[in-house]
Amino acid sequence: MTSAADRRHAGHHPRRPLRVAPAWVGAAGTDHRADVLPVREAVWIWSVRRFARNALWALPVAAVAYGWTTFGDVSRPEQFYAVLAAAWLSLVAMVAIAALLAGTRTRRPAVAGLLLGFLGTIMLLPLMALPPDTALAGGTVPADRIGPLGVTAAMVAGSGWLLLGWAVLRSKLLNPADGILLMIAAVSVGAGTFAVDPLPTVGALLLLAAGMGLAWTGGRLIPSA
Template identity: 60%
Template structure:
């Protein structure tokens, strides 16, 4: 039994892709602007992963908001805080990846690097006891809370840059960038913030994360 030229063996429509995708500007050499199909498929897969990974941001906001309310959690606050930070890091990396094709890609990459630097400084200070942190690093015991506040401020500054990149990217909803910048201010204040402010920051981060995940999931590259 012969197979139709427009169908596969399973009966599904046959999709034929050209050997190259992309187009060259007028008056330029086409060889410098042609993109192999294998690279296009790889880029599409990376963008699809980034769109799905954006849903980790609202999940991290929910966990962080749970911590700010002081609710007794069976595993303890430390595992929940580490899980929230891990999910936030995945989402921010995905956000910077989606903004790589926008005019604000340099700002987004700078914001991501600054946020990761703050998280790297905050992780050992928050996870280890104060005595262990003092033994590991030659600092005075009273300087550990100061370093924690500095790490929170660095993370907030990085998220502020990411929010500005979202606001100016013209790729997603600019309101999500405003919400992300407001959340970065509330979260970057650390323990200096008034008691309701961290919870408000978590709610702002939840709203920004839901908006970015929804609009980011609907992004389709131009034909």
Template identity: 60%
Template sequence: MSISHRQTASGRPLRVAPAWVGAATPVAGSPADHHPLPVRDAVWIWSVRRFARLALWALPASAVLYGWFTLGVHVPPGPLPIALLAGWLAAVSLIALAGLLAGSRTRRIALTGLLITLAGATLLLPLAALPEESAAARVALAPGQVHTLVEAACAVSGAGVLLLGWAVFRSKLVNPADGVLLMLAAMTLGAGSYGVKPVPTVGALLLLAAGMGLAWTGGRLLPRA
């Protein structure tokens, strides 16, 4: 006996809550409330949501590495590998956060914030990794203008994270306090190049608190029965 793609192994029709899929909650008794979801689609959605929940733990890990980088602790690999690893973990976690918010009402704000953050990180990466003279030669700028471009890239990335924090705050999907912490971390990290030395470290601590909260609450999100 074959099992339909709209049935479970027991033969009962599969029903998936709209909050799990990412659609708007239908009115009770409406035709949309009686449409089951194919099993293969449900498995795919569950896998994506599970990846997003697990990948959120990369955000506190990146905050720890970035805080270590801002403290100027000398390690054998040097500061650049630590900064690159922190940036990579932050990119993975922010992509996961935007994916987790895809089923909320702030999905457009989250997507916009993610794209702006990735644009700033793409601009910042070659400028931070290369010496100032080499970076100036590659972007056809004067050596003194490279630092200004780095500050602009940090501001763009901070604006993107600020939008993501606002999306978290307005989503009603996770704890709004985590969105506030993420916005404060974005403003602190975005202004880190202009402030004194403890400012980036404070931003890393705020990012750590926001990342721990998002990873904990996001990992406990389950579809409603």
């Protein structure tokens, strides 16, 4: 038999939802095995993947900005602002690709490509802001070494994109064709402004195609939150 208190409780709240706040996500059990994940970790992973999916759209926008700079003089103010926008968006896209591949077997080349991309961009942007035949402050780098140093910085950035393209190709998570396009576009990125036209423009188009493919495929990996 049920008590009067139990009957009153059941009668007053017949449709009240039951709220469950589990401490672990994974297989049921009392022991904390390797396949059991804390809820806070699951939420953090979900947030990182959602950021990565959204940030992948920075890559096609960066490709458009980079392509626009190939049609004019970089020394003009609006062209230089486009270069800055393309560089910043490219770094955001690199972080997104590395974050999306963090749980795959190609996470190491993805992280290596991210670090090389940051290094090349940090080296290249200050050199592009220097007027022609100008040495760095303090005489650390002579004026005749600025050009080779810029080529080296562009090659380092291109190597970062090459590793990221290889990571996409071998990850079995994203479309392998986008990885191939990214690797081909890395050649023009590595050539930078020193390449012969129309190689930079073709590279920007390839980067745009790879960015659209990655953003579309990455957005369909998991349901929208």
